[in-house]
Amino acid sequence: MHDRNNSELLLRARFGDADAWHEIVRRxxxxxxxxxxxxxxxxxxxxxxxxxxxxxxxxxLSGIRHPERLGAWLVTTTRRETLTVLRLxxxxxxxDRWEAADAGxxxxxxxxxxxxxxxxxxxxxxDRCREILRLAAFxxxxxxxxxxEAVGIPVNSLGATRGRCLAVLRRRLGAEVPR
Amino acid sequence: xxxxxxxxxDRELLDALALAVDDLDPMPGxxxxxxxxxxxxxxxxxxxxxxxxxxHVDPGxxxxxxxxxxxxxxxxxxxxxxxxxxxxxxxxxxxxWPGGRVTxxxxxxxxxxxxxxxxxxxxxxxxxxxASGRDHATPWFVA
Numbered sequence: 045m046h047d048r049n050n051s052e053l054l055l056r057a058r059f060g061d062a063d064a065w066h067e068i069v070r071r072x073x074x075x076x077x078x079x080x081x082x083x084x085x086x087x088x089x090x091x092x093x094x095x096x097x098x099x100x101x102x103x104x105l106s107g108i109r110h111p112e113r114l115g116a117w118l119v120t121t122t123r124r125e126t127l128t129v130l131r132l133x134x135x136x137x138x139x140d141r142w143e144a145a146d147a148g149x150x151x152x153x154x155x156x157x158x159x160x161x162x163x164x165x166x167x168x169x170x171d172r173c174r175e176i177l178r179l180a181a182f183x184x185x186x187x188x189x190x191x192x193e194a195v196g197i198p199v200n201s202l203g204a205t206r207g208r209c210l211a212v213l214r215r216r217l218g219a220e221v222p223r
Numbered sequence: 224x225x226x227x228x229x230x231x232x233d234r235e236l237l238d239a240l241a242l243a244v245d246d247l248d249p250m251p252g253x254x255x256x257x258x259x260x261x262x263x264x265x266x267x268x269x270x271x272x273x274x275x276x277x278x279h280v281d282p283g284x285x286x287x288x289x290x291x292x293x294x295x296x297x298x299x300x301x302x303x304x305x306x307x308x309x310x311x312x313x314x315x316x317x318x319x320w321p322g323g324r325v326t327x328x329x330x331x332x333x334x335x336x337x338x339x340x341x342x343x344x345x346x347x348x349x350x351x352x353x354a355s356g357r358d359h360a361t362p363w364f365v366a
Contacts, residue, residue: 057262065262073258077250091254092365095321096344098261099363103270129365131282163243181241184234210233 050111058105069098072118075182079122080129082175089129097122115183116190123175123194165216172197173209180206257321264321268348268360290361293347297366304345304366306337313359314351320344342366 045053045067056064076097080090100121101108108114166174172195179191192199231239271290278286286297293316295308310316310329317326318340327335329349348360 060262062259062262066259069255069258073250073255074245076258077254078244081248087251089365091251091257092343094250094254095257095261096363096365098258099264099321099344099346102261102265103363125365128276128278131278132286132365134282160243160247162239163247166240166243177237177240178244181237181244184237210236213236 050108050114054105054108054111054114057102065102068101068114072115075115075179076118076122078178078182079119079175080126082178083126083130083171085126085129085133089133093122093125093129096125113190115186116194119179119183119186119191119194123196161217165213165219168216169209169212172205173212176202176206177209177213260321264319266319266346266348266358266360268358269352271347271349271359271361273362273364286366288364290347292352292359293349293361295347299342302339303342304340306340306347308335308347309333310335310349312352313349315349317348317350319346319348340366 045063048056048064048067050068053064053068057068073094076094077090080093081087085093097118101118108117110117166177169177175195176191179186179194186194188202189199192202197205271292274289274291276286276288284299288295288297292311292313293308294310295306298305298307306318308316310333313329315326316329316335316337317324318337320341320343323341325337325340327337329335343365344363345366346361346363348358350358352359
């Protein structure tokens with residue numbers, strides 16, 4: 045199944061081919077998981093959101109009009125439910141701020157224990173930066189247009205936004221250089 | 224780890240980030256199994272479109288979610304959700320979640336009541352809506 049393209053996999057899954065479905069999940073599971081986690085949803089809520097996305101895809105196998113953009117469809121669907129659950133938990137959908145959020149990063153203790161400076165620097169970024177960089181890290185095949193649509197910012201500002209996020213990440217990594 | 228990252232190209236830095244994320248915030252194993260089993264949860268039903276969700280207006284409880292032909296009120300109680308609602312048509316309403324369901328009869332006034340719907344992904348299915356025999360179902364959402 046590894047050599048099948050998305051169109052073939054979606055068609056096969058639609059007719060109940062479990063192997064094709066498992067291959068779709070294998071390809072995109074990390075990307076889908078990245079969306080709620082970059083918004084700091086708890087692992088439990090994040091798992092619920094991801095599962096809702098997979099259930100939605102299973103239900104819409106014949107409705108994916110651009111199979112080559114399945115990654116973007118999954119990100120958009122997952123992001124919509126992520127924002128809903130953020131509100132459900134009484135947390136405002138964050139504005140596009142450039143200062144570090146006050147909330148502590150989640151898997152921090154593990155990171156501290158393992159000297160994971162990159163993760164620690166990443167965890168201090170804004171939700172928007174963490175989302176954009178995590179999508180760029182896991183799905184380099186997503187075009188600027190697809191990422192911009194998925195995260196809801198104008199496509200002509202995504203390049204600059206991504207650049208600023210990377211610059212902030214590098215600055216914070218610099219601040220982490222061992223004394 | 225910290226030193227070399229300062230001289231990396233953007234792509235190298237992003238690849239290093241992917242590795243760090245995989246190491247420190249991996250997708251839980253049980254979620255993979257849940258994703259893989261989503262295929263068997265499909266329903267051959269007409270989709271009831273989402274019209275409004277009070278969580279986007281006022282996140283205060285209780286949550287009101289309105290679909291075409293179906294109004295829901297979700298109250299969080301110990302151990303799950305109490306769902307009250309009304310349906311414009313249909314004889315039976317089913318709350319479905321992965322691996323389970325609970326069913327209620329729609330009364331003559333169109334009202335129904337469901338208890339102990341678990342938190343997490345859920346959808347609601349209306350049966351006996353019209354002569355076609357097809358169910359009407361809401362999209363999946365996290366309750």
